[in-house]
Amino acid sequence: MKAGNMDKKDGQVELNGKVVKKKFAEGSKSEHNAVYFETDNGSFILRRRGGNAFNDPELNKLIGENICATGIISNYSFIASDLKKIN
Numbered sequence: 323m324k325a326g327n328m329d330k331k332d333g334q335v336e337l338n339g340k341v342v343k344k345k346f347a348e349g350s351k352s353e354h355n356a357v358y359f360e361t362d363n364g365s366f367i368l369r370r371r372g373g374n375a376f377n378d379p380e381l382n383k384l385i386g387e388n389i390c391a392t393g394i395i396s397n398y399s400f401i402a403s404d405l406k407k408i409n
Contacts, residue, residue, distance in 0.1 A: 326374040336392045337361045337400070338408060341368060357381045359391060359400045366400035 339361030346356040346367060354376065359368040370378055371393065384405065393402035 327374070334392050334394055334403065336390065337363055338388065340388050340392050341381070341386065343382075343385050351362055357385065357388075359402075366395065367398055369399055369401045371403050 323357050337359070341358050342358050342360055343355055344358055345353060357368045357378070359366045368381055368391070369375055370380060373380060384407070386409050389407045390408050391400065391402045392404040393400055395401075
């Protein structure tokens with residue numbers, strides 16, 4: 323997993339990483355399985371701009387894949403505006 327361009331002028335970043343599914347907030351009332359984006363810059367809950375925050379079929383298709391994603395980082399979430407599979 324390699325970092326990408328962190329200097330986009332519109333506030334977006336481009337990162338490379340792997341999409342995985344794991345527990346969020348384990349042991350709390352908020353616990354649920356979530357799709358994560360594991361990058362060299364950290365681990366983020368992955369969301370698509372305009373997608374369902376809790377069950378996004380498009381993100382579920384990417385579990386286990388390496389991707390290049392463009393979007394914004396907000397706290398512990400990566401909100402993607404563009405996702406591409408990479409080898």
